[in-house]
Every structure is written in C-alpha cells, then in structure tokens.
Amino acid sequence: MSATQTAQLMHGTSLAERIVEEAAAKAAEISRHTGTSPCLATVLVGEDPASATYVRMKRARCAKAGIKSRHIVLPGATTTAELIDTLADLSSDPDVHGILLQHPCGPHIDERAAFEAIAPEKDVDGVTMHSFAAMSFALPGFVSCTPGGIMRLLEAYDVELAGKHAVVVGRSAILGKPAGMLLLAKDATVTYCHSRTADLSAIVREADVVVAAVGRPRLIRGEDIKPGAVVVDAGYNPGNVGDVDYDTALTRARLITPVPGGVGPMTIAVLLAQTAEAAANQLGVQQR
Ligand code: NAP
Numbered sequence: 001m002s003a004t005q006t007a008q009l010m011h012g013t014s015l016a017e018r019i020v021e022e023a024a025a026k027a028a029e030i031s032r033h034t035g036t037s038p039c040l041a042t043v044l045v046g047e048d049p050a051s052a053t054y055v056r057m058k059r060a061r062c063a064k065a066g067i068k069s070r071h072i073v074l075p076g077a078t079t080t081a082e083l084i085d086t087l088a089d090l091s092s093d094p095d096v097h098g099i100l101l102q103h104p105c106g107p108h109i110d111e112r113a114a115f116e117a118i119a120p121e122k123d124v125d126g127v128t129m130h131s132f133a134a135m136s137f138a139l140p141g142f143v144s145c146t147p148g149g150i151m152r153l154l155e156a157y158d159v160e161l162a163g164k165h166a167v168v169v170g171r172s173a174i175l176g177k178p179a180g181m182l183l184l185a186k187d188a189t190v191t192y193c194h195s196r197t198a199d200l201s202a203i204v205r206e207a208d209v210v211v212a213a214v215g216r217p218r219l220i221r222g223e224d225i226k227p228g229a230v231v232v233d234a235g236y237n238p239g240n241v242g243d244v245d246y247d248t249a250l251t252r253a254r255l256i257t258p259v260p261g262g263v264g265p266m267t268i269a270v271l272l273a274q275t276a277e278a279a280a281n282q283l284g285v286q287q288r
Contacts, residue, residue: 041070041071124278126174132173149270165188169200231249
C-alpha cells in the first residue's frame with residue numbers, strides 16, 4: 001500500500017443500528033408471545049457524572065428498542081455487602097431479565113465480588129467469571145459487550161482471522177482479555193500486550209490484526225502498523241481520541257475503526273441484543 005492510500009473504515013454506527021433493530025424485533029416478539037417486555041436493571045453507585053451519562057444513554061437506547069429498564073441509584077457510601085444484596089435481589093426477581101452494574105463503582109467497592117452476585121443468566125454485560133469461562137470454553141453464555149461488538153465488526157467486514165497474528169494491547173477483564181479469547185476461538189494466533197510489555201512497537205509491527213484497548217491517546221503509532229493490517233481501536237480518550245494515531249494509521253491499514261463511530265456504538269448494541277436474548281431464554285420464547 002502506498003503512503004497516499006487510505007484504509008476502508010469499519011463503521012460501527014450503521015452496524016450497531018442493525019443489531020439494535022434485531023434486538024427490537026426480538027423484544028416485540030417476546031412481548032407478543034408472553035405479554036412481558038424484556039427488562040434491564042441498571043445499577044449505579046454514587047453520582048459520577050460520566051457514569052450517570054453512560055447509564056442514561058443505555059436506558060434511552062433500551063426504550064427505543066422496546067426494552068424496559070429499571071434504574072437503581074445507590075448512594076456513593078454504599079458498601080460492597082449492600083451492593084451485593086441489591087444485585088442478589090435483582091438476580092432473583094423474575095421481572096428483571098438482565099442486570100448491568102455500571103462501573104467503576106468507586107475504590108471502596110470490591111467490584112469482582114459485586115459482579116459475582118449477578119446471576120449468569122442475567123449477566124448481559126458479560127462481567128462474571130461464569131460468563132468469561134463460558135466464553136473461553138465456547139459454551140453458551142453472554143460475552144463482555146465491547147469485545148463482543150469488536151467480533152461482530154470483524155465478522156461484518158469479512159476479516160479472516162484463522163492463522164492471522166492478532167495483537168491485543170490491553171488486558172483488562174472486560175475488554176482486552178476477553179477480546180483475545182474471542183480472537184483465539186476464531187483460530188487467530190494471539191499476543192497480549194500490557195503496561196509491562198517490552199518493545200510494544202516491535203510486537204505491533206508483526207500484527208495482521210491490532211486491537212487497541214488501553215486508554216492512552218494515540219499510543220499506537222501509524223508507522224508501527226503493518227501495511228494492510230486491520231486496526232480496531234477500542235480506546236476512547238478525552239477529545240474523541242482513540243488509542244491509535246488515526247491519521248497515520250489510515251495510510252497503512254487495510255481496515256480501521258474510526259473514533260468515534262467504530263467500536264463505541266457496538267457496545268450498547270450488544271448489550272441490547274443480549275438483554276433481548278436473556279429475556280427470551282427466561283420467558284421460554286423460542287429463538288430463531
Ligand atoms: P483499563 O482497565 O485501564 O486497562 C487498560 C489496559 O491497558 C491494561 O491492561 C494496561 O496494562 C494496559 N496499558 C496501560 N498502559 C499501557 C502501555 N503504555 N502500553 C501497553 N499497555 C498499556 O481500561 P479498559 O477498561 O480496558 O479500557 C481501555 C480503553 O477502552 C479506554 O480508553 C476505555 O475508555 C475504552 N473502552 C471503550 C469502550 C467502548 O464501549 N468503546 C468500552 C470499554 C472501554 P496493565 O494490565 O499492565 O495495567
């Protein structure tokens with residue numbers, strides 16, 4: 001590829017719209033068959049404005065798709081035990097089909113313990129150990145939404161993964177680690193990089209597929225992208241900046257996700273799709 005060529009964009013916005021339409025159709029079918037609409041419970045601890053905005057966006061998208069939401073705001077001083085009680089109550093409430101605990105919950109909360117109070121069949125955000133293990137063993141269950149969205153994008157753009165070298169930069173439990181496991185399940189050869197990785201540039205240069213999931217603006221430089229590689233930028237930093245230096249990567253990659261409008265919209269779309277699926281499972285509606 002010459003320096004003047006530019007990559008094709010992987011548009012998350014339009015694909016996410018289609019996934020949301022499918023979720024809406026499934027929600028309507030569930031309501032028709034059972035008289036009950038799918039319901040997502042959203043739990044927010046404290047008043048962090050960014051977290052409140054994320055939850056508001058998710059609930060607005062639910063409403064548009066015919067998915068009800070029940071919003072629970074707990075005071076910032078809520079203890080881990082109190083949060084676990086709330087999540088356990090929602091887990092056993094038959095009117096709730098999916099549960100989303102907005103995180104981070106604050107430094108005083110043991111988030112892992114809280115996530116584990118979510119019943120696996122309602123873990124539509126894919127945050128429990130059960131969901132991670134099921135995904136890793138290719139068993140039925142819900143995937144973490146952002147990695148799930150990344151895989152849907154790669155599939156939609158016919159990206160061949162078998163035998164390709166995928167480099168995932170970032171190893172968080174909700175993003176980097178599950179993204180690598182999903183790529184492995186598609187027979188990619190996966191390398192994880194993280195804050196202690198020596199010579200990140202050298203490893204990224206070998207990648208056929210790069211997944212950036214760090215939270216450091218423009219950490220991945222265009223000159224390190226192998227010509228013709230596929231670049232998925234999950235990073236979202238202040239000023240709508242990703243983890244990849246977009247302008248320079250554009251001249252080297254074959255396919256690249258824009259920021260915003262790439263991975264971002266896919267996350268909510270997968271959340272809605274998984275909520276509709278959870279409701280169908282729990283209400284005994286046959287799925288096509
Ligand atoms: P996180 O929990 O902070 O994890 C960041 C990861 O990046 C860690 O594994 C860390 O390594 C690694 N890292 C940090 N500095 C590095 C460096 N210099 N070189 C290589 N690796 C480095 O973040 P996260 O929740 O996974 O989110 C990552 C990014 O994705 C953020 O920008 C976030 O906003 C975005 N995000 C987007 C969506 C979406 O819907 N689009 C959803 C979730 C997250 P260690 O493990 O060694 O610390």
